[in-house]
């Protein structure tokens with residue numbers, strides 16, 4: 245079937261992609277420097293003869309001896325708390341890291357897919373977001389390090405495609421969730437589930453009227469797989485269009501977890517997008533793809549995963565970054 249290099253392999257999406265490609269019969273090289281990832285996400289592949297792991301920072305020169313057919317670049321901090329903590333690494337992995345990997349793709353004549361994001365649309369003024377919307381990003385805001393790195397990543401990828409004839413694919417991923425997210429990564433789903441499991445109140449930022457649309461990981465991985473194997477070069481949104489306000493979502497989690505916690509309100513982080521919903525018309529048309537796992541089912545699976553954590557893990561994982569927000 246071919247050989248695939250997956251960067252960010254020890255992270256949430258990267259590890260699920262490793263599973264998918266192994267399952268489809270590919271030989272996989274996973275690469276990660278563990279800055280936000282964990283090898284426990286790959287332990288089940290350790291003994292698989294079709295899997296190999298390289299501990300490496302992709303912002304440094306990358307040397308791979310064997311041939312490669314595909315490269316999937318998923319290395320990057322992905323949670324607002326992570327990229328606030330490590331802004332320079334976030335900029336570097338999207339820019340220098342992508343440059344290194346495009347160079348590798350050119351040398352190996354491999355097809356490369358990059359993980360872009362709904363954040364390229366910033367706080368969008370067009371709703372739902374279509375791929376032809378240019379976005380509304382504050383270049384110098386705290387989220388700018390992630391948003392602009394991803395926008396640069398798209399630009400350099402298209403430049404390598406146009407100038408060097410590299411085969412490239414760009415997926416714009418909308419909020420995706422599921423098992424193997426880090427309980428302490430600050431993103432809303434692990435944050436709320438962790439709080440519910442610890443018996444704490446759920447921390448809604450702002451008045452909770454901002455919206456997100458959550459996609460279960462298996463749907464996301466299938467969309468990415470189909471895009472890689474398609475002929476489509478320009479960016480494609482992959483996400484679940486079912487939109488919900490964060491306040492209603494907190495209430496859903498309280499119901500799902502059967503807890504009696506309250507919602508408490510903190511200030512909205514700077515430049516937190518007020519609305520987000522993917523328009524997936526293009527993905528439906530060119531990939532014959534749409535999500536099939538609804539939020540009820542996906543959240544049950546995710547809750548089951550986090551319920552398996554020990555008390556020690558639950559408390560160790562409690563993140564203290566709310567100190568950056570002001571309680572109302």
Ligand code: NAD
Pocket residue numbers: 251252253254255256257258275276277278279280281282300301302303317318319320321322323337341359360361362416417418419420421
């Ligand atoms: P994650 O933090 O779980 O995984 C990212 C992985 O990249 C981690 O294992 C980390 O250690 C690794 N990494 C970071 N910098 C590196 C470097 N310089 N060299 C090698 N490895 C490095 O995050 P995730 O949710 O799995 O996101 C994966 C990718 O998908 C990211 O590029 C992210 O921007 C993109 N994405 C994710 C979502 C989502 O909802 N999960 C949404 C949009 C985009």
Ligand code: UDP
Pocket residue numbers: 323324419430431432433435436447448449450454456490512513516517
């Ligand atoms: N959020 C929240 N409470 C939390 C964590 C996040 O209300 O404990 C909000 C956050 O302000 C944003 C939404 O939930 O409006 C989604 O946040 P997340 O960090 O998951 O990712 P984003 O979609 O902003 O990249």
